[in-house]
Amino acid sequence: MNEAKSNFTSRRILLASPYIVWVAGFTILPLIIIIHYAFTDAGGAFTFSNLGLIFSPIHLKAVMFSLEIAISSTVACILLSYPMVMAMRHLGLGKRTFSLFILILPMWMNFILRILAWQMILSNNGILNMILSWFSIAPLKIANTGTSIMIGVVYDYLPYMMLPIYTAIMDINEDLIEAARDLGAGSLTIFLKIILPLSLPGLLSGIVMVFVPSMTSFVISDILGGGKLQLIGNVIEQEFTTANNWHAGSGLSVALMIFVLISMAFTTKEHKEGRESVIW
Amino acid sequence: MTMTKRLISITILTALLSSMLLGCSSGQAKGELTVVNYSEYLDPEMLDLFTKETGIKVNYEEALTPEEMYAKYSSGAVKYDLVCSSDYMMEKLIKDGELKEIPWDSFENKGNIGQKYFDLASAIDAKNAYTLPYFWGTLGILYDTTKVKAPVDSWDVLFNGDYAGQVIMQNSMRDSFMVALKKLGYSVNTENPDELKEAQELLLKQKPDVQAYLVDEARDEVVAGNAIMAVVYSGEAYLGHEYNENLAYVVPKEGSNVWIDCFGITKHCQNPENAAKFLDFLCREDVAKANFEYIYYSTPNEKVIEGLSDDEKADETLVPPANAMDNCEVCVQQSPETTELMNELWKEIKAE
Structure with missing residues (x-):
């Protein structure tokens, strides 16, 4: 034994x-x-100053901008995901699998290539403005703005929001919805009272998987922001690569990690009652 | 099954053994040189030619950036005999005592390299004892001649708002500060905090007019017509002109940064005679010409320049005119305090 x-x-x-x-x-x-x-300075002595760097005006500004991009991208992903998943729910199995496959297909390509493609689409003489000019619409100035960064983030992270929501919604028993309908519930009530609460675990893991990487990303903002806009990720990257100050870079990274942990704590608290699908 | 297994183990064993043998024979043997250079920065056929002529084998390695080269060099995993890198990195190697003096007396072709390029390199190597100029160039403005309103000859065009939203700056601290410092009439190597702050103010004021801060894509954006002008290196400008013949390149009259890549012999080199032979070989007209045609950056080899066609001679991206260098300076290492201040100021510009 x-x-x-x-x-x-x-x-x-x-x-x-x-x-x-x-x-x-x-x-x-x-x-x-x-x-x-x-927690050390260039001489190797213990210090808190690297962590405190996050509170300098420049860095706070970058954090705020990152937060703005991360929150708005997450919201945009949620708003895009639900209608898509709801539409997929009513498809037959074959069509559903195919539409899921189409959604994931771009992920087979390197994400930097996809972002570079967006740069081509959004640039001043890019594809988007070319199409607009056919309809005599004045060219848009999206290139190198926060909007173009957001488009890139949403495009890149949408599958991470959709897939968990998709799994959660597909799990909902059709009988529940029929029962609600029998009792006189309209579509909106069904969505708010049944679909949304039951898909909450998927939604929460989707939020974690979109919010955290978009909060810390730097490649997308570098390419689509034209080097003019700084997320906190860009600041950290430059501390390592150009300023060669690993202490400051690490201090900012740890501060950012703490910040993300705190903001995520809200999500887990909400989630305790739900099912296990969040990554922690 | 067993057969395949045996085959696999034999293959692995042979590979291991041969690598061990190779490991023993490389490096210190007399007839060999280990060279590290930028990627695509030497015509590979010239290495074969050198081995054929002298019997000296060349182990050739490449690095993408000066920093990567330095990391490779300082890790000590491979003992390099010769390194080629950019001005400020060579300066660092000299200051750290990593380079040996070049035995110029044994050179036959040193005279092919113009004296003015040695003068240029003296910014980082005062007595020209350690470095051989290899390629060089300037930083200037690449612009679309069909879209500018007036001839471009000054850094002013980047700052006066005439081309708001159509300007691309270099996403590099030293290069962007260089532009502002030169416009203000200061040295690119200034250690004066007030001058740096003045330059920062200028760059901050300019930022709304800047379309983007880019490095590699700067040239392509002008080629594609997304921007009217960009700050680029002369070698990039040559390629830009190849893609779009309406593009022109100018080194503004206020002066600019001139960069120079040099070869040096490291302190690990066991056989400086062979290393000198290699450097001398690089100075030879036919070899320098082959390398020039492989890379199309400006060569310091005057024999090669004499042999160019009139068209090529007139191309300022290939052969910068005599006065182009007048106000130009080589970037040297600044004091740690200045570097730190500049980092801080640059961060503020990017954050704005």
């Missing part, structure tokens, strides 16, 4: 070992290095 148990434990350890090695090497160790840099 005992032997069987220890056998089981050792097998479990064996199975978990790739995970342990992975997490130790690629999550814990880098985190320790970042934290070490964050």
Whole structure:
């Protein structure tokens, strides 16, 4: 009996070992290095000043702008996802699988290439303005603005919002909806009282998966913002690459991590009663 | 099954053994040189030619940026005999005592390199003891001649609002500050905080008129007609003109940054004679010409310049005119305090 148990434990350890090695090497160790840099200065002495850098006006401004982009992109993703998923719900299985496949298809391509494509579409003489000119509409000045960054973020992260919502909504038993309809509920009531609450776990994990990466991204803003607009991610990237100040960069990263943790805490609290589908 | 397994293990074993043998033979052997250079910065056929002529084997490695080159060099995993990098990085290597003096006496072709390029390089290597100029160029304005209202000859066009929203600046601290400092008539290597702050004010005021801060795409945006003008390196401007013949390049009259990439012999080099042979080989007319035609940056080799067609000679992106260098300066390493201040000021510009 005992032997069987220890056998089981050792097998479990064996199975978990790739995970342990992975997490130790690629999550814990880098985190320790970042934290070490964050709490030391160039001379190696302990300091809180790197963390405090986040409160300087320049950095706060970048954080606020990141927050603006992240929140508006997340909201846009939610507003786009629900109607799409609701439409897919009524399709037959074959068509549904196909439409899901079409949605995921762009993800087979490198995301930087997709963002570069958006740069071509949105630039002053780009494809969008060319099409507008056929209809004699004045060219739009979207290139290198917050709008173009948002378009890129939404485009890139939409599948991460749609897929969990899709899974949650597809799980809803059709009988529930029919019962509600029998009792006289209109479409809006059904959506608000049944579909929305039951898809909440999917929605919450979607929010986490869109909000966090868009809050910390820097490549999209670099390419679509024309280097004129700074997210906090860009500030951190430059501390590492051009200013060569790893301490400040790490300090800002840790501060941002704390900030994201706090904002996510609201989501988990809400979620405790829901089903397990959030990543933590 | 067993057969395949055996085959695999034999292959792995051979690979291991041969790499060990190679590992032993490379590096210190007399007939070899290990060189690190920028990627696509030397005609590979010239390496074969050198080996054929001298019997010296060349292990050639590439790096993308000066920083990457430095990381490769300083890790010490490979002992390089020769390095080629940009002015400020070579200056750092000289100051750190990483380079050996070049034995100029053994050179046959040093005279092909114009004296003015050695003068240029003296900004980073005062006695021209450590570095051989390899390629050089300027930073200037690439513009669309069909869209400008008046001839472009001054940095003013980037700041006076005539081309608001049509200007592309370099997304690089030193390069953008250079433009502002030169417009104000200051040195690109200034250590004076007031001058830097004045330059920052100018760049801040300019920002609403700037379409974007780019590096690699700056040229393409002008080629595609998305912008009227961009601050670019002369080599990029040559390519831009190849794609769109309405484009022209000018080094503004206030002066600019002139960059120079140099070769140097490292302190690890066991056989400086061979290294000198390689550098001398690079100075030879036919070799320098092949490299020039491979890269199309400005060459400091006057024999090559003499042999160019009239069209090429007239192209300022290939052969900058004599006076183009008059007000130009080489970027040198600034004091840590100045670098820090500049970083801070640049961050404020980007955050605005």
